[in-house]
Amino acid sequence: MPEGPSIIILKEAVKEFKGQTVIDATCNNGAIDAxxxxxxxxxxxxxWGKxxxxxxxxFTIRVHMMMxxxxxVNSHRDKPARLHLQFENGELNFYAAQLLMINEPLDDLYDWETDVMSGLWDSYKAIEKMKAEPDLLACDALMNQQMFSGVGNIIKNEVLFNTHIHPLSKVNAIPPKKLKEMTNEARRYSFDFLKWKKAGVLKRHWLAYNKKECPRNHVPFMVKDTGKSQRKSFYCELCQTLYR
DNA sequence: GCTAATGTTATCGC
DNA sequence: GGCGATAACATTAG
Known part of the structure; x- marks a missing residue:
């Protein structure tokens, strides 16, 4: 479920509850005081991102879907919800989500300019942050939530494939124009993701993620656990340039 | 039944 | 203390 665009879909799915008063609430693991x-x-x-x-x-309740x-919305499963919210006009339930009570103003906590789905997204800021980290790899940069809030492993793989960048490229070795292209593609593709996910056709548009071979030249994709988080990268050694 | 997966954080050992 | 490796959490499609 996660990645930024899916959270936008969630936000739209619950908007009928904006302005509503919670008439009952339960939390099944004590993470927050319901x-x-x-x-x-x-x-x-x-x-913000995911x-x-x-x-x-x-206060604010932060819900993270994790994996x-x-x-x-207006239905529930058999098992108790991690967070159940009851309203006059319906109910909202979360399962297996991580909950956190936030008591500070959100603007003190979140930099909205790093969220690829936000109207306040600032690509220049992402580039500056990347440049500031000497040995940063492209695969790690895209997964870094302080740089590209909302980007996950699917978007990472598609962005690197679309921009012909090898996941193990060092960000500082990528030519500025190319790095700008990668940065802009992270936001642009996220909106493709949103559009396709809404239409239920996301999977069929994957070009790299979970794919066996490069659609451009039909050689097998390399599949490796890459970067700090050792997340899977699918890449083509023929058409994705390794900058180092 | 087993495995891997759109994720993050805490803890361990060096 | 800093670092990377590992564990922990939790669900379900294939």
Missing amino acids: GRLINQPITDFKS HFLICFPE FGSYR
């Missing part, structure tokens, strides 16, 4: 939510109005839903934010007047999180 009692604090009761009789509180939801002032807004926001997102973080989904439920805003109340005095396996899911949600239901």
Whole structure:
């Protein structure tokens, strides 16, 4: 479920509850004190990268889907929800999500300019942050939530393939124009992801992620655990340049 | 039944 | 203390 665009879909799916008052709330693992939510109005839903934010007047609940999180709007599963919110006009349930109570103003916590889905996204900032890290690899840069908030492993692979950049390229060795292209593609592709995910056709548009061979020249993709987080990269040694 | 997967953080050992 | 490696959490499609 995760990656930034999926959180945008979630935000749209729950907008009927904006302004609604929580009439009952439960949390099945004690991560947050659900009692604090009761009789509180939801002032807004926001997102930053993969973080989904439920805003109340005095605090915010941060919901992170991690790998396996899911949600239901106006329905529920058999098992108890990690977070259950009941309203006059319906219910909202989260499962296997990581919850966090935030008591500070969100603007103190989040830099909205690093979120690839945000209207405030600043590509220049991402480039400056990348340049500041000497041995940073392209695969790690794209996965770095402080640089490309919302980008996950699928978007990473598609962006590197689309821009012909080898995942193990050193960011500082990538020519400036090319690095700019990669940075802009991270945002541009995220909106393709959003459009295709909404239409239920995301998988069929994958060119690299989980694919066996390069669609450009039909040689097998290299599949390697790359970078700090050792996440899978699918890449073509013929058409993706290794800058080093 | 087993495996791997759109993710992140805490902890361990050097 | 800093670093990387490892564990932990948790779900389900294939």
